[in-house]
Amino acid sequence: MLKPTIGLEIHIEAKTNSKMFCSCKNDPEEKEPNKNICPVCLGHPGALPTINRSAIEKIILAGLALNCEIKNYSRFDRKSYFYPDLPKGYQISQFDFPICKDGYLDVHLDDGTIKRIRINRIHMEEDTARLVHEGPSTLVDFNRSSVPLMELVTEPDINSAEEAKKFAQELQLILKYNDISGANMEKGQMRCEVNISLSDTEKLGTKVEVKNLNSFKAVEKSIEYEIKRQKEIIEKGGKVKQETRGWYDDKQITMDQREKEDAFEYRYFPDPDLPPLNISDEEIEKIKKRLVELxxxxxxxxxxxxxxxxxxxxxxxxxxxxxxxxxxxxxxxxxxxxxxxxxxxxxxxxxxxxxxxxxxxxxxxxxxxxxxxxxxxxxxxxxxxxxxxxxxxxxxxxxxxxxxxxxxxxxxxxxxxKGLSQITDDSEIESIVKSVIEENTKAVSDYKAGKTNSFMFLVGQVMAKSKGKITPQKAEEIIKKLI
Ligand SMILES: [Zn+2]
Structure with a gap:
């Protein structure tokens, strides 16, 4: 019996006034390219980052709402890789000392049960710039560069598409309730990646990663698709390939993204430009008071x-x-x-x-x-x-x-x-009921022969004729009296 094992990695843009490491405006709605930029978020050599307190408070708030342990000590590391949307050649992230550890979220499933999904960690990093493809050329918009980005990683506790979707939906509610993030998936404020493998009791399956999921429906459908695809391969005696696949919403399928097979060597090391974060229990308690009803x-x-x-x-x-x-x-x-x-x-x-x-x-x-x-x-x-x-x-x-x-x-x-008052004069009601009885002799005789539906039909007729100015109770009472 093959069992799906699923883990989620969710990136969430924090809602703050300014960016993660500079004072540029954090405005996801800005349409003019490269408006909110400075040497720090452009990655100029020698520019010095400073930590945004408000962003740290938001991630602590998220951690508390998700039952995480908030670490008194954490630090930022450099994750080195090259891509045109990352001018520094490294992303400031957190590696072995994330701010939030070991949380969980309970989700309600359709069958009435509650499933607890553990959260391994939530760490803070900076978003990258955005690449805009126009015809044969590619442009870079740095408005998003260095926007505070939280990355949440679950334990592989999820066993179905429904559980994954419900987790993401409940998470979105919590983020919105507490104003931690706009958490709009279509706008990329919340981005999901899914890790999925199928295994039987003897051996663990091969992990496949699925990206490009920008709606709850995409999360659900891509998992259903992958379970089916991997099952077919295994049942035919084949082996699932370890790879990163993209979800194609128009075709409702996942496809190989043809990324490099070997894992990246990011060469994490502590960022020498940023001091470690020391968060006291008093500060955590203070932030806890800001949590709203979940x-x-x-x-x-x-x-x-x-x-x-x-x-x-x-x-x-x-x-x-x-x-x-x-x-x-x-x-x-x-x-x-x-x-x-x-x-x-x-x-x-x-x-x-x-x-x-x-x-x-x-x-x-x-x-x-x-x-x-x-x-x-x-x-x-x-x-x-x-x-x-x-x-x-x-x-x-x-x-x-x-x-x-x-x-x-x-x-x-x-x-x-509007002259909508109820008709309270009994004689006026009786004259309406009488005309309904005269116009519907068949229904009257059917009712007398025992058909209760006919009675309800007569009540409806009285209601319609009075334009709703007689209550059903009153209509029933007078009909019974007159037939
Ligand atoms: Zn900036």
């Missing part, structure tokens, strides 16, 4: 405090600003204000309107900036209590919600202005 903590709290279903919780985990909004709305509900609990379904109703209707409205608004600006949490809570008190039907609630979003208005004012 996705996993939020999942647990949303379950305990609001008893939401897993699907809704996952929605909020991925939409933190709507999660904040949801909590603000809840805090405005009268029941919550009184005893931090709501007996009726108010919380669920509130959440459903945010997850479905409000989310749909936001999606259709290309100019959306912030929900608080459009609908105050007070107004949203008022809409929910109008529903709970049967003052409006859910159809009317949807109409009012859209109007609130458009006009920033108050729900009770909109209700009055």
């Amino acid at each position: 996705p996993e903590q939020k999942r647990k709290r949303f379950k305990e405090e609001y008893n939401l279903d897993d699907k809704s919780i996952e929605f909020y985990i991925n939409e933190p600003s709507l999660a904040d909004y949801f909590e603000k709305v809840i805090s405005e509900l009268d029941c919550w204000k009184k005893h931090k609990n709501c007996e009726k379904d108010s919380i669920k109703v509130c959440s459903n309107y945010i997850v479905t209707d409000l989310q749909a409205i936001i999606k259709n608004d290309p100019n959306f900036t912030s929900i608080d600006e459009r609908i105050t949490p007070e107004n949203f809570a008022e809409l929910v209590s109008m529903l709970e008190n049967n003052e409006i039907s859910s159809n009317i609630a949807k109409i009012i919600l859209l109007e609130m979003y458009k006009t920033k208005g108050d729900p009770s004012n909109i209700l009055k202005e």
Whole structure:
């Protein structure tokens, strides 16, 4: 039985004002080439690097969020190799003394189990320049040169494409929550490489490295592809070649990148221009206080405090600003204000309107900036209590919600202005129900013959005829009374 063994190497650009070793702006959005440059990040001889404190704080924050040990002593080394995007001829990195060691991240799998994936290390280095290919020539843009780059290496604890994808997704959430990195894969702020081998109980397989993965889907698909490819080779009695392969998204395949077969000799040695890093326990404790609530903590709290279903919780985990909004709305509900609990379904109703209707409205608004600006949490809570008190039907609630979003208005004012109030006069309701009964004699006789579906059909007809101004409960009551 062949078993996949997978490890990840993830590069993450830290979000800082300036670059890793100089005061040039760290701006991944800069479109003008070679704007944010100086002798240090251009690699001029004799230019001296200085360490960016804020970048070090970001990697410590990442390490703490990922249960790593933060080392009191670490240092920078020179990793020597030649490439046109690396003018110094070496990259400043960390070799045997990284800042973060031995962490882990727990990920939720689709079958409901939790898998712990250990993290070997996270070290700090500098990004390289970017090569731009134009026709027959290649240009170099140094804006990215020396941007702080964290490299995270997992232990080979991963055994499937799903586990790898879930790890990368959870990591991205943690980085974004704590403002450590923009972590956008399409923009190259987070870049994944996969090591994968297949082995049986007797012998270990050959490791193949896959690069060019710039989406979660690419991580997942490339692993699935490699497992299949390597399996076929082994089952035919062949041997998998140790190599670096690239993922080709258009063809959905990996291909040999034809790099040199032998491993690079990087000749690491301590950078004589940079002092070792001494990070005290007090400093680490201070940075620890800056950690915000992590996705996993939020999942647990949303379950305990609001008893939401897993699907809704996952929605909020991925939409933190709507999660904040949801909590603000809840805090405005009268029941919550009184005893931090709501007996009726108010919380669920509130959440459903945010997850479905409000989310749909936001999606259709290309100019959306912030929900608080459009609908105050007070107004949203008022809409929910109008529903709970049967003052409006859910159809009317949807109409009012859209109007609130458009006009920033108050729900009770909109209700009055638009003439959407419920019909409360029984004789008016009865006359609507009577005309529905007359127009649908077949459904009436079917219901009398025992078909419950026909009854629901009649209720629907009454709702439609009244344009949602009668609640389903009231419609059911009057239909039963009249037939
Ligand atoms: Zn610079």
